Amino acid sequence: MSKLLDDSSWLDFEKAHVWHPYAPMEGALPCYPVAHAQGVQLTLEDGRNLIDGMSSWWSVIHGYNHPVLNSAAKEQLDRMAHVMFGGLTHRPAAELAARLISLTPEPLERVFLCDSGSVSVEVAIKMAIQYWQARGNTGKQRLLTIRRGYHGDTCGAMAACDPETGMHHLFNRVLPKHFFAEAPTAVNDANWHDSDIAGFRELIEAHHAEIAAVILEPIVQGAGGMRFYAPEYLRQVRALCDAHDVLLIADEIATGFGRTGTLFACEQAGIAPDIMCLGKAITGGYMTLAAVLTTTEISRTISARAPYAFMHGPTFMANPLACAVANASIDLLVGSPWQERIATMAEAFARRLSPCRDWEGVADVRIMGGIGVVELERPVNMSRITEGFVDRGVWIRPFGKLVYVMPPYIISELELDALLAAMTDAVAEELARG
Numbered sequence: 001m002s003k004l005l006d007d008s009s010w011l012d013f014e015k016a017h018v019w020h021p022y023a024p025m026e027g028a029l030p031c032y033p034v035a036h037a038q039g040v041q042l043t044l045e046d047g048r049n050l051i052d053g054m055s056s057w058w059s060v061i062h063g064y065n066h067p068v069l070n071s072a073a074k075e076q077l078d079r080m081a082h083v084m085f086g087g088l089t090h091r092p093a094a095e096l097a098a099r100l101i102s103l104t105p106e107p108l109e110r111v112f113l114c115d116s117g118s119v120s121v122e123v124a125i126k127m128a129i130q131y132w133q134a135r136g137n138t139g140k141q142r143l144l145t146i147r148r149g150y151h152g153d154t155c156g157a158m159a160a161c162d163p164e165t166g167m168h169h170l171f172n173r174v175l176p177k178h179f180f181a182e183a184p185t186a187v188n189d190a191n192w193h194d195s196d197i198a199g200f201r202e203l204i205e206a207h208h209a210e211i212a213a214v215i216l217e218p219i220v221q222g223a224g225g226m227r228f229y230a231p232e233y234l235r236q237v238r239a240l241c242d243a244h245d246v247l248l249i250a251d252e253i254a255t256g257f258g259r260t261g262t263l264f265a266c267e268q269a270g271i272a273p274d275i276m277c278l279g280k281a282i283t284g285g286y287m288t289l290a291a292v293l294t295t296t297e298i299s300r301t302i303s304a305r306a307p308y309a310f311m312h313g314p315t316f317m318a319n320p321l322a323c324a325v326a327n328a329s330i331d332l333l334v335g336s337p338w339q340e341r342i343a344t345m346a347e348a349f350a351r352r353l354s355p356c357r358d359w360e361g362v363a364d365v366r367i368m369g370g371i372g373v374v375e376l377e378r379p380v381n382m383s384r385i386t387e388g389f390v391d392r393g394v395w396i397r398p399f400g401k402l403v404y405v406m407p408p409y410i411i412s413e414l415e416l417d418a419l420l421a422a423m424t425d426a427v428a429e430e431l432a433r434g
């Protein structure tokens with residue numbers, strides 16, 4: 001690569017011209033340049049090493065620069081990086097579909113491969129609507145979901161996100177209006193109470209004639225608040241969907257591929273959705289790819305009526321490079337002791353994070369599988385606490401009041417201990433500063 005920018009000023013240029021997620025362009029918060037990454041270590045341009053607590057947003061489950069994933073990418077690269085999927089196909093896509101079908105709940109056996117999590121949510125919503133249309137029901141075009149959810153940033157997906165954290169008022173005129181039930185409060189089946197589902201039940205009973213699908217994140221609500229809820233809620237949602245002719249879309253983009261302790265979070269409730277979205281960890285964090293799985297009944301129904309096709313088709317649909325890496329990543333996962341690794345993480349979180357519950361300024365500590373969350377009473381000062389983490393040699397990216405980790409599955413116990421010690425130290429410092 002020839003260099004247009006010189007070594008001393010490229011970062012100033014970047015700061016002036018390149019957007020970052022959910023951040024102002026002008027006067028942006030500090031950003032740390034990464035030179036390379038290996039295993040669970042990010043190496044900054046200035047030579048400092050950080051233990052990664054984020055898996056680059058749930059995705060890098062096998063760590064960075066993994067030899068198996070690297071060679072899968074290189075082998076596929078030498079064959080073809082990409083080819084259009086309209087009228088053409090390739091082995092990596094078929095292999096990926098076979099893997100996804102064998103791992104996900106049984107009725108899911110039709111696969112749509114697309115570019116990102118948000119797009120997979122768009123696809124899932126369109127599938128549900130087209131299904132009811134094909135059955136001659138044009139009235140079912142809205143969604144029912146629960147507050148505090150997160151389903152992505154494109155307009156269709158955003159319309160199903162929590163209305164407040166999703167800033168619906170800013171996009172008022174373009175977002176469709178969906179039905180929102182209160183977020184579940186019972187965190188497990190032991191403290192389940194039937195009133196938890198009452199609001200949801202009222203909405204589905206009153207409006208099922210307009211509702212194509214329920215969409216929700218099973219068991220763990222991720223970017224909308226890092227909240228966990230009882231499997232019983234999900235079982236009751238499934239039963240209510242069946243009783244009222246409403247499809248169930250499970251957004252497993254964050255929870256899929258083992259993070260919660262089961263391969264997919266739906267398994268914790270023993271239910272199968274009608275449509276499932278997968279993304280994030282699907283390629284082990286190597287490149288962007290997502291998948292939508294559905295049942296044969298839904299795909300047959302859509303295909304049997306005009307326009308005799310599902311109306312979606314991204315340019316980079318089923319990108320072979322991404323599919324090849326996804327296949328290698330899934331094989332790595334399935335062949336690894338991932339359950340033990342997740343259990344080890346959960347134990348370390350319980351040991352290291354639970355004591356924070358008694359700290360003044362800490363509202364809650366939540367642990368599930370490879371997810372550890374410390375919720376504070378007040379939002380953190382982002383640049384200050386981030387500096388605190390980096391100075392302590394770890395990479396943790398809080399949002400609002402939530403300081404949380406979801407490390408790569410391959411993290412060693414030593415690294416995990418160092419990560420959590422740095423996390424709690426920096427939180428203590430942040431709380432002390434008020």
Ligand SMILES: *Cc1c(COP(=O)(O)O)cnc(C)c1O
Pocket residue numbers: 116117118119121150151152153217222223251252253254255279280
């Ligand atoms: C991240 C996420 C998405 C959006 O995925 P992108 O790849 O960022 O578009 C959707 N749903 C859930 C549950 C997610 O965590």
